[in-house]
Amino acid sequence: MSSGNNNHWTGGNRIELLENGEQFFPRVFDAIRKARREVIAETFILFEDKVGLQLHAAMREAAQRGVKIDLMIDGFGSPDLSREFIEGLTLAGVKVRVFDPGQRFMGQRLNVFRRMHRKIVVVDGERAFVGGINYSADHLLDFGPKAKQDYAVELAGPIVGEIHQFVLRAIALGGKGASWFRRRLKLAPPVNQVRAGEADAMFVTRDNRRHTNDIERQYRAAIRAARRRIVIANAYFFPGYLLIKELRRAARRGVDVRLVLQGEPDMPIVKTAASMLYHHLLHAGVRIYEYCDRPLHGKVALMDDRWSTVGSSNLDPLSLSLNLEANVIVRDAAFNQVLWERMDRLMQHSCKQVEAADLASEWSGWRLVRSFFVFHILRWYPALLGRLPRHAPRLTPAEATDLASRRGSGRSDPAGGATRTEAA
Structure with missing residues (x-):
C-alpha cells in the first residue's frame, strides 16, 4: 500500500x-x-x-x-x-x-x-x-x-x-x-x-515498499539542523543507531536535547529497552525525563522554534521498520510554542529527571557488555527486520x-x- x-x-x-x-x-x-x-x-x-x-x-x-x-x-x-x-x-x-x-x-x-x-x-x-x-x-x-x-x-x-x-x-x-x-x-x-x-x-x-524510512529521515534531518533545543516525547523509544548518533552529536554541540519517556509504562519491557540507552545518552549530555503520572502514549517532537511533529510513529523497531505509520510535520512558530508549553509543563510537574547518579550502582563490567550488544542491535535491526516477509x-x-x-x-x-x- x-x-x-x-x-x-x-x-x-x-x-x-x-x-x-x-x-x-x-x-x-x-x-x-x-x-x-x-x-x-x-x-x-x-x-x-x-x-x-x-x-x-x-x-x-x-x-x-x-x-x-x-x-x-x-x-x-x-x-x-x-x-x-x-x-x-x-x-x-x-x-x-x-x-x-x-x-x-x-x-x-x-x-x-x-x-x-x-x-x-x-x-x-x-x-x-x-x-x-x-x-x-x-x-x-x-x-x-x-x-x-x-x-x-x-x-x-x-x-x-x-x-x-x-x-x-x-x-x-x-x-x-x-x-x-x-x-x-x-x-x-x-x-x-x-x-x-x-x-x-x-x-x-511509512510503508513497506517505497517509503520505508521517510519519518525517521525527517527526524534525523531536523535533529541535524537544530541549534537551540530538541524535545522528543515518545512512548516506545528504541530507535536505530543513526538517530541515536544524531541526538548525541546535537547534545555535544550545545543543543538542549531532552527526551520524555515512559516512567509508568503499559508494558514493562518498554522501559527496560529504553533504559538500556540511558548511559549512552546521558554521557553525551542528553537530558532524560520519565513521565510518571500514568502511561505515556504520545509520539511528538519539536526542534528549535518552528519545527514540530505529531503522529502515530513511535521511535522503536515496530514503527520504524515494520508498521504503516503517519505523521504531520509542522513548520510554524505558534504551534511550536504551544507544543513546547505542553512539554515543559509535563517535564516540570509530571516527570522525574534521570541523573547519571541514579545509574551508578550498576556494575560497570556488565554495562560494558550490555552496551556492546545494544550498539550492534541498534546498528543492524532496521536491515534485519526489513528482511521479514513483505x-x-x-x-x-x-x-x-x-x-x-x-x-x-x-x-x-x-x-x-x-x-x-x-x-x-
Whole structure:
C-alpha cells in the first residue's frame, strides 16, 4: 500500500494540538456528525467500550443521512468486535474494512508484524485529524491510573487535500496487489482547498515498499539542523543507531536535547529497552525525563522554534521498520510554542529527571557488555527486520472475516473499558 508521499511543504494551514481523549474525541465525533459528503477513518485499535460506542453512533447517524463512511481497522489491533457492533455499522451503510485480518492458532494471534498503525480521520476532504489516539476509553482520564497521555492534531487547509488523497489511495490499493493496477490508479481530484492559516505542513508516512524510512529521515534531518533545543516525547523509544548518533552529536554541540519517556509504562519491557540507552545518552549530555503520572502514549517532537511533529510513529523497531505509520510535520512558530508549553509543563510537574547518579550502582563490567550488544542491535535491526516477509496485506470487508463472530476475550467491554493493551 504505497503512500504516494512526496515529502514536501504545503502552506496555508491551520493546525491545532489536541491533548488526550477529552479534547480529541468530542472534536472528531462532532466533525462526523456535521459531515455532508464523506468520512474516511483509519485506526489501529477500536474497542467496543464507551468511546467505541460513541464513534459507532456518530458514524451510524451520518451514514443514515447519506454520508459515505469508510472505516479501516487493523486486524491485530481490533480483533474482537462483536457481530452486533459490526452489523450495526454495515447495515447503516458504513463500509468497515479490516487490514490484514489474521486467523488464530490455539487462541493466539499470529499476524503480529507489519500492522496498519495509522490514526487518521478525513471529513469531506476539508478537515483532518492525525495523531496517536486510538478509539478506546483508556485515552480518557476517568479510566484511572492506566489512562494514556497522548496527542493528535486537527488540520484545515491545503494539507488536508494531500491527506485525503492518501486515504483514498489506501482504500483503493488495499484490495489490489498488481503493480500494473498501482501504476494506473486514478483518483478523483482533491477538494479545492483554500488557505485556513499560516502554518506550513508536511504529511509523511511509512510503508513497506517505497517509503520505508521517510519519518525517521525527517527526524534525523531536523535533529541535524537544530541549534537551540530538541524535545522528543515518545512512548516506545528504541530507535536505530543513526538517530541515536544524531541526538548525541546535537547534545555535544550545545543543543538542549531532552527526551520524555515512559516512567509508568503499559508494558514493562518498554522501559527496560529504553533504559538500556540511558548511559549512552546521558554521557553525551542528553537530558532524560520519565513521565510518571500514568502511561505515556504520545509520539511528538519539536526542534528549535518552528519545527514540530505529531503522529502515530513511535521511535522503536515496530514503527520504524515494520508498521504503516503517519505523521504531520509542522513548520510554524505558534504551534511550536504551544507544543513546547505542553512539554515543559509535563517535564516540570509530571516527570522525574534521570541523573547519571541514579545509574551508578550498576556494575560497570556488565554495562560494558550490555552496551556492546545494544550498539550492534541498534546498528543492524532496521536491515534485519526489513528482511521479514513483505506480504501484501489486503483490506477485507468485515463481514467477510471471522472478526465479528467472536466476543473479545477481555478486550471489549461496552460498560467499561479495554482491559488489555497493545503497543499502539
